Amino acid sequence: MTVSNQDTTTSFTKSTSTPASTATGIGGVIQNYRWTWNEQPIHVVYETLGEGAPVLLLPAFSTVSTRGEMRGIAQSLSSQFQVIALDWPGFGDSDRFPLEYQSALYHQFLQDFARDILNTPTAIVAAGHAAGYAMQLAKNTPDSCSKIVLVAPTWRGPLPTMGATPQVAGGVRGLVRSPFFGQVLYQMNTTSSFLRLMYGRHVYVDKSQLTPEFIANKRKITQQPGARYAPAAFVTGAIDPVQERSDFLAYFQPLPAPVMVIIGEKVPPKSREEMDAIAKFPGVQSTTLPGSLGMNEEYANLIAPIIKDFLGTVS
Secondary structure: EEEEOOOOOEEEEEEEEEEEOOOOOOOEEEEEEEEOOOOOOEEEEEEEOOOOOOOEEOOOOOOOOOOHHHHHHHHHOOOOEEEEEEEEOOOOOOOOOOOOOHHHHHHHHHHHHHHHHOOOOEEEEEOOOOHHHHHHHHHHHHHHHHEEEEEEOOOHHHHOOOOOOHHHHHHHHHHHHHOOHHHHOOOHOOOOHHHHHHHHHHHOOOHHHHOHHHHHHHHHOOOOOOOHHHHHHHHHHOOOOOHHHHHHHHOOOOOOOEEEEEEEEOOOOOHHHHHHHOOOOOEEEEEEEOOOOOOHHHHHHHHHHHOOOOOOOOO
């Protein structure tokens, strides 16, 4: 199948390999989706587990983003549903080419993936920054989404959240993409000590889980060839799903599908404001649980039963 959309050509093939259980996976069957963006073929890895109605799991964007962070939720849901977890282009086990990663790429990718692979109304569980992409998919193609669960949803990258102007953020992004200095800067921000600091500050609540093995596995994710390009786009706001808060909140007025938001008790204050704003919209179900921005991984055992109940009772 080939689809042309202005200057973007999208094509796909899919193949199945053997069951897998790795540090970056969910313990299911790994498959491959061949997608093309601006004449660049990109192999996107996704994984399926279980049988039943489909549920798409979208990991948060971050320097260490992989479908593996959804493992706990996936394994719990797989007793009742067919779970599909993916690695975004530029992250995880998917191709990490030195592209100009931008929100348009991810909006188009998710729309194409839903059309080509899912082919039926699907429940979506989206963590962090994936929230905006899930909501836009539901707005643009209402028949593709049956229900949506947003876990610690965010919409603005770290540097813009800290007040960096687009010019400053763009300058930082350019530095990280540069051949020599960019690699040095990236390595400085992916050391084990730096990753442990960031996890302890606003990702995980229970610091005892940040063992040397845990941090080593996370750092391994950051060391793949081409690993710095997409994370640099995330950190500097280039792949923010929207540019204005009002546009993000507009996704929920009216609701394109039944929505639940799961809020972490310890998320940073600015992120908490956004989550509380979503929870106030008519029709949005919400619950607050232990955790911070990485609660989809750290507290999967608490989140999964809430998701099961929501998916099983909302029509």
